[in-house]
Amino acid sequence: MTLWTAAAIAAATGGVAHGDFAVDGVAFDSREVGPGDLFVALKGEATDGHRFVDKAFAQGAGGAIVSEAVAHPHVLVADTAAALDALAQAARARTAARIVGVTGSVGKTGTKEALFAALDRAGPGGAHRSVKSYNNHVGVPLSLARMPADARFGVFEMGMNHAGELAALTRIVRPHVAIVTAIAPAHSAFFADEVAIADAKGEIFGGLEPGGTAIVPHDSPHRDRLIAAARPHAARIVTFGQDAAADVHVREAVRTERGTLVSARIGAAELTFTIALPGDHWVSNALAVLAAVQAVDGDLAAAGLALADMAGLPGRGERRRVPVNGGEALVIDESYNANPASMKATIALLGQERAARRIAVLGEMRELGDLSPAYHAALADMLAAADVDYALLVGAEMAPLAKALEGRIDFAHVAAADAARDPLFGRIAPGDAVLIKGSNAVGLARLVEALAAGSAVTDAATCSI
Structure with missing residues (x-):
């Protein structure tokens, strides 16, 4: 089905x-362009998309x-970034889909993916969502521009690292349902404190459509602040969490070999389902998903089946046997x-793994401001509590953690991801469980790729920890 025609693009x-x-897809990265796609030639500080037309x-x-004439079929505009925004707004205006916006300090990408799977399970092909982590001032309009006119549901992730960013994005998305997954000290270098982060996340509610629903984490210390931010804009506010006072809450949760078996109350409804992905944070994500499914009149039973089939995303919990x-x-x-917050959750999960040894490869956490040394040093207690046998620390900001680990567990500290390969491959052995986690800019994904390619060859003589 045609997504956009030249005439529709020009009109928008x-x-x-x-x-x-006519095109059936949209891309602004030439490396991602496929047959039949619309290429948007954006101009940035570092490069110009017109070079790749x-x-x-x-x-x-x-x-x-494009904003410069080219020797190919095109729509000529004054500003390609503004044109992408306009195309996104046209996509939003023409759809009758129920729209959900998702933000939060942690869990937003996983929640977005789980919610898409839940909605699409009941009517395959009827749901649309933002791909990857396209959640900024360029990625959100791109994701909207890609939404088919006949979609029944749209799920859009929205991120920020400065106040005011979500306010702009939510005005474009105009969600019927807005979710805040959790508040945590992410991007805290740009905020005075966690309260300021909560206020910035609460901006998502300002774009709610009339009659919209705000979904708020009940167990968060910032719950009341988020509710206050939602109240002027939301016809309905729904809380989710472990506490029985939450509108959507856990009645019982039991960890099994297949994941976590959960019995939950969703308003007046009850649902028993399995979450394939491990961890208490995924129980919380699932509750937010169910609250949103109910808010858009989706199928809760189908949502439960989708959660049972969820697999981890590359870079975000995917589990591989290598x-x-x-x-x-x-x-x-x-x-x-x-x-x-995400370090705490994933290190705790590593501690629950049945393994010959537990190895943690941890990259530095970026954008934490003046509290960065304290946040990094605090990981020492988490690693010890998880019975981690060996920690490989990557990046200069890991120095406080290295100092805190002295005399506690075996560890190594290297300056960059490229220097982590030999210390890791010299230690890893059959039966080990290896957590690889860090800010994306650290580049630890290259280690994962090398391991998946079978590049880790160890020598039994060098594997003692």
């Missing part, structure tokens, strides 16, 4: 069509949005993101 953006074309068409692009020295080791890939 105020541009001029040169050539008649020929490449995009060589890969099968059906048309382009070949090591004639056997296998478990790699838990959390290489995309890290902050104090």
Whole structure:
């Protein structure tokens, strides 16, 4: 089904069509352009998308949005970034889909993916969501522009690292339901304190459509502040959490070999289901998902089945068995993101793994400001409580943790991800469980790729910890 025609793009953006074309996808990264896609040639500080127009068409692009004339079918506009925003707004205006916006310091990508799976389970092909972590001032409009006109549901992740960013994004998305997953000290270098982070996350409620629903974490110390932010905009406020006072809460949760078996109360309804992904944080994410499914009149039973089938995302909890020295080791890939709250959750999960040894490869947590040394040093107690046998610390900001670990557990500290390969591959052995977690900019995903490719060859003589 055609997503956009040249005429529709020109009408939405105020541009001029040169050539008649139709597209069924949208991309602003030429490396991601596929047959029949619309390429948006954005101009940034480091590069200009117009340099890659020929490449995009060589890969099968059906048309382009440009601010300079090109020798391919295109719509000519004054500003391609503004045109992408306009196309997103046109996509939002033409749809009858129920729209859900998701934000939070932790858990927003996983919750977005789980909610998409839950809604799509009941009517395959009817749900749309933002891909990857396209959650900023460019990624959100791109995700909206990609939404088919006949979608029944749209799920959009929205992120921020400065006040005011979510206010702008939520005005574009205009959600019927807005979720805040949790508040934690992420990007705290840009905020005075956690209260300021809560206020910035609460901006998502300002874009709610009339009659909309706000979904708020009941167990958060910032619950009342978030409710106050939602009250002027939401017709209904729903809380979720472990506490029985929450509108959506756990009645019982039991960990099994298949995940966590949960009995939950969702308003007047009850549902018993399994969450395939381990950890208390996933129980919390699932409650937010169920609250949203109910708010958009979705199928709760189908949502439960989807949660049972959920697999971890690359960089965000994906679990892989990788070949090591004639056997296998478990790699838990959390290489995309890290902050104090997510570190606590994933290190605790590592401690629950049945393994010959537990190894933690931890990259520094970025954007924590003046409290960075204290947040990093605090990980020492978590590693000890999880009975971690060996910790490999990556990055200069890990120095306080290295000092705190002295005399407690075996560890090594290296300056960068490229220097982590030998210390890790020299230790890992069959039966080990290896957590790899750090801020995305640290580059630990390369370690995961090398392990998955079978590059870790260990020598039994060098594997003692």
